[in-house]
Amino acid sequence: MSDDPQGEREPVRETPAEARERQSHYTDPDSRLTDRLAVIISALVGLVVTGLAYWWAQGFAIFTENLYRVQPTIEGGGVGSDWNAGNTDPMLDAMIALIHAVDVIMGMAILVFVFLHWAAFRRLAARMRQPGERRSDAVAADGGRSSPAESGARQAGSDDGGTDADNGGEPG
Amino acid sequence: MTSLDHGKFTRVTTVFHSLLALDVFLLFFSGYAIMFNDELWWLVEALGGSMGVIAVHRVAGLGLITLTVFWMTLLIITPGGRDNFGTVLPGRDDVEAAIQDVKFALGYADERHPNARQFAGYKADEVPLLSYVGKGVVWIFAVELTLLMISGLLIWSKTGIISLFTTKASAMAFVAFHGFLGIVMLMGVMFHIFEHGTHPAFYPVEMKAFLPKDITPEYHAEDEDHDTTGIEDLELSPTWNWAVNLFGLMVVIGIVSVLVGSIFDETYPIPRELTVGGGPTNLLLTIGINVGILVLFIGLVLSMYGNVMRRRYERQLAEERRATTAADGGETSDD
Numbered sequence: 441m442s443d444d445p446q447g448e449r450e451p452v453r454e455t456p457a458e459a460r461e462r463q464s465h466y467t468d469p470d471s472r473l474t475d476r477l478a479v480i481i482s483a484l485v486g487l488v489v490t491g492l493a494y495w496w497a498q499g500f501a502i503f504t505e506n507l508y509r510v511q512p513t514i515e516g517g518g519v520g521s522d523w524n525a526g527n528t529d530p531m532l533d534a535m536i537a538l539i540h541a542v543d544v545i546m547g548m549a550i551l552v553f554v555f556l557h558w559a560a561f562r563r564l565a566a567r568m569r570q571p572g573e574r575r576s577d578a579v580a581a582d583g584g585r586s587s588p589a590e591s592g593a594r595q596a597g598s599d600d601g602g603t604d605a606d607n608g609g610e611p612g
Numbered sequence: 613m614t615s616l617d618h619g620k621f622t623r624v625t626t627v628f629h630s631l632l633a634l635d636v637f638l639l640f641f642s643g644y645a646i647m648f649n650d651e652l653w654w655l656v657e658a659l660g661g662s663m664g665v666i667a668v669h670r671v672a673g674l675g676l677i678t679l680t681v682f683w684m685t686l687l688i689i690t691p692g693g694r695d696n697f698g699t700v701l702p703g704r705d706d707v708e709a710a711i712q713d714v715k716f717a718l719g720y721a722d723e724r725h726p727n728a729r730q731f732a733g734y735k736a737d738e739v740p741l742l743s744y745v746g747k748g749v750v751w752i753f754a755v756e757l758t759l760l761m762i763s764g765l766l767i768w769s770k771t772g773i774i775s776l777f778t779t780k781a782s783a784m785a786f787v788a789f790h791g792f793l794g795i796v797m798l799m800g801v802m803f804h805i806f807e808h809g810t811h812p813a814f815y816p817v818e819m820k821a822f823l824p825k826d827i828t829p830e831y832h833a834e835d836e837d838h839d840t841t842g843i844e845d846l847e848l849s850p851t852w853n854w855a856v857n858l859f860g861l862m863v864v865i866g867i868v869s870v871l872v873g874s875i876f877d878e879t880y881p882i883p884r885e886l887t888v889g890g891g892p893t894n895l896l897l898t899i900g901i902n903v904g905i906l907v908l909f910i911g912l913v914l915s916m917y918g919n920v921m922r923r924r925y926e927r928q929l930a931e932e933r934r935a936t937t938a939a940d941g942g943e944t945s946d947d
């Protein structure tokens with residue numbers, strides 16, 4: 441710079457008009473790149489870069505938000521979503537429906553068996569000696585005890601599993 | 613003639629049956645106090661509150677695993693056990709027995725099929741180890757207990773099952789599944805109590821499951837050649853008539869109520885809104901489910917009564933033996 445011949449010159453004082461003239465020309469007057477065009481291009485580049493920066497920052501911002509923010513909605517994968525997933529699982533639904541069906545079918549079958557046995561027991565009971573009733577052949581089958589003791593033993597026998605009847609018809 | 617019918621089971625079997633009954637009743641009382649807590653709030657309190665009832669259920673559940681594994685091992689390692697496995701397999705006889713039971717109940721058949729007959733009477737040899745209902749009970753128990761034990765162990769730890777099945781709601785589904793599985797057994801056991809508690813020849817309890825076969829007399833009369841079971845020679849208990857009707861009604865109400873309750877008291881899928889159960893709208897269901905629990909309680913009492921009868925009978929046999937010895941020595945005896 442020191443060997444620059446212009447550097448040794450006295451500074452030339454600019455007139456205000458000259459200064460205005462100089463400030464308005466950032467570009468070479470002979471170039472096709474006019475000041476206006478340069479300003480427009482720069483503005484566009486600035487806007488584009490700002491847009492890209494915003495787009496990048498926006499994307500980055502969404503990422504962090506998803507990472508750290510609690511979203512209580514099911515769609516947002518929030519606290520209720522695993523309940524919903526388990527509550528609407530087709531496999532579990534099918535399993536519960538199946539066991540309900542088994543319960544109902546078995547329940548109906550068991551009820552049929554209850555009524556069947558109820559009726560059968562009534563028929564069997566009708567064949568037995570009614571309380572207090574005496575039959576001559578029954579006495580002999582029991583081992584030959586006389587009737588009054590026999591009657592008592594029957595009752596005791598059916599009440600405690602027949603041990604007394606086994607014993608020979610002694611009232612328990 | 614006696615209402616003490618032919619013995620079919622060994623002492624191991626009868627003791628096992630009593631222990632299994634006690635354990636299963638405890639599981640029913642605690643398990644359905646949890647599932648039907650709206651209707652059986654008093655049972656939850658009686659079993660030590662919400663924590664106590666779960667503890668009872670878990671201890672009884674472990675007991676069930678011990679009993680079941682013991683029984684399976686015995687079935688596999690003993691020749692008698694392996695033989696019995698064959699007799700539990702259902703056959704054509706059992707289907708015929710079921711059909712004949714329908715006919716008998718409707719009055720179209722004169723006798724129950726030997727595979728259905730509970731009171732064998734004179735005909736000990738014709739009656740199989742298990743009736744067709746007995747075989748059904750064994751199979752249902754086998755399948756149900758296996759599934760109940762697996763699902764019960766799975767839901768033992770809620771956090772464990774959440775890690776296995778990803779979500780909390782699926783863990784709840786397994787709890788619900790476990791409860792609904794037991795409903796079949798709950799209904800079946802009510803029928804089982806009815807079947808062996810109200811048979812007119814055995815009322816109030818059939819002793820076959822409590823008296824081991826080695827001390828049960830195998831004869832009913834000198835003359836074994838009879839056409840009938842000889843049930844006509846037995847006298848009906850004076851209380852049988854109303855007892856069978858009352859207990860039958862209770863069993864039907866109990867079965868229907870737990871079935872309806874299992875559908876309406878569903879815990880899966882978990883409702884969006886908090887539903888408050890109980891109240892006057894559920895009064896019938898509350899009464900019905902409590903009747904069902906009462907049926908089970910009667911079953912527990914009958915199971916204990918059967919064992920009391922067994923003790924009394926064993927003591928009586930011992931006394932008889934002593935009396936016989938005394939008679940040999942010259943003393944007189946009543947028997």
